[in-house]
Amino acid sequence: MICACGTVFRGQRKFFGRPEAQGRRAEATAACKVLGATPKLFPYAHEKLYADQPTLARIDRCLGQAAPNGE
Numbered sequence: 001m002i003c004a005c006g007t008v009f010r011g012q013r014k015f016f017g018r019p020e021a022q023g024r025r026a027e028a029t030a031a032c033k034v035l036g037a038t039p040k041l042f043p044y045a046h047e048k049l050y051a052d053q054p055t056l057a058r059i060d061r062c063l064g065q066a067a068p069n070g071e
Contacts, residue, residue: 001036001037001038002038002039002040003032003037004040004042004059004063005024005040006044006049007042007045007046008025008041008043008044009021010047011047021043042059
């Protein structure tokens with residue numbers, strides 16, 4: 001099973017003195033471990049995620065490596 005997250009932070013926000021992206025990645029990775037899933041975390045800020053051709057191609061390549069039946 002794969003859990004894909006398109007965004008993991010907002011701009012330069014910080015939580016407890018560290019970049020929000022670090023905390024969000026740690027949270028998502030921990031949640032995936034509990035679920036038995038493989039995390040696929042894309043490095044896009046919420047405000048900079050666009051459905052443009054380069055972004056869609058990158059996500060498609062990454063998710064295309066996953067078998068649809070979970071193998």
